[in-house]
Amino acid sequence: MTAQITKNENIHLSADCENCFGLCCVALPYAKSADFAFDKDGGTPCRNLQADYRCSIHNNLRNKGFRGCAVYECFGAGQKVSQVTYGGNDWRDYPELTKEMFELFPIMQQLHEMLCYLNEALGLEDTKTIRKELQAAVEETENLTNLSPKLLLELDVPAHRASVNDLLLRTSELVRAKISRKNNKKISKSWDFIGAKLKGANLRGANLRGALLIAADLRDADIRVTDLIGADLRDANLSGANLTGCIFLTQAQINSANGDIKTKLPASLRIPDHWIK
Known part of the structure; x- marks a missing residue:
């Protein structure tokens, strides 16, 4: 397959x-x-x-x-x-x-x-x-x-x-499993990040299933190979963030967030129109 x-x-x-x-x-x-x-x-x-x-x-x-x-x-x-x-x-x-x-x-x-x-x-x-x-x-x-x-x-x-x-x-x-999560062990155990200041944060390989990331500042964050199933990204700022390799991330979640042309998304997803207007 x-x-x-x-x-x-x-x-x-x-x-x-x-x-x-x-x-x-x-x-x-x-x-x-x-x-x-x-x-x-x-x-x-x-x-x-x-x-x-x-x-x-x-x-x-x-x-x-x-x-x-x-x-x-x-x-x-x-x-x-x-x-x-x-x-x-x-x-x-x-x-x-x-x-x-x-x-x-x-x-x-x-x-x-x-x-x-x-x-x-x-x-x-x-x-x-x-x-x-x-x-x-x-x-x-x-x-x-x-x-x-x-x-x-x-x-x-x-x-x-x-x-x-x-x-x-x-x-x-x-x-x-292939990603070392030593630097984000604490963050991977929490789900409430409403309005959190996470600019440049290392979230690589984290488990963010169902996390509340509403209006979180995720500019330039490393979110590669992260599980984002059900995560609430409404109004989260993903400008410059790297989300390549993320799993269970949908276009609807991306559409609810904010970002820019520097945001890196999985190949199956596209930059929303409102990010580039």
Whole structure:
């Protein structure tokens, strides 16, 4: 298994909004905050959603107060639910499916997120010793995404996530084992870095799973080969930071942060537009 094969397999694990019925814009609730300009209940279409399921302010989300939308990623769950689970049957044309479809969407999103991480783990050279287990987990999770709506709604997602998480933890240890962490031992045991002054910090090989790095100053920090699964990078300053070799870092996390053209990212991720404007 090579990284290139994994990359090709991951095509269906990113949002394809043209083949989705605007599920994230309808099914999910949000509260008025710095990320959203107004309150919206789950199951209620966003007032910016057009009849063709396009967003009327898509190219100006940040300036209009919808940073939360700009950084959201369904990992391909939207088109899977729309075109596969419900066979292209639009919730507007089939109102009897609406409630079920909206309840099922977050479940599919979680399964696709797990698939994204598992496929990334499969493409890493350091995971040779657990590759068969990873492949089995990918196949099992993929099979779950193809269940009927009724069975998907009955699925014990936390239990499945726990088994997947065990593999991801083992992946993290294998990848980071080759990095000496003597200088960041203390930092790797903490998760609250909200507003922390970490300019130029040595975080190489650290375990920052689920870390709160909101508004942290990470300018010029060495964040190579770091586990950043679930880390909250909202408004973190990554200008000049080196994140090459990081694992389980998503484009959505990067989109929520700030940085510049000197920030070094893993090859699978791109510099967000708002970093260079």
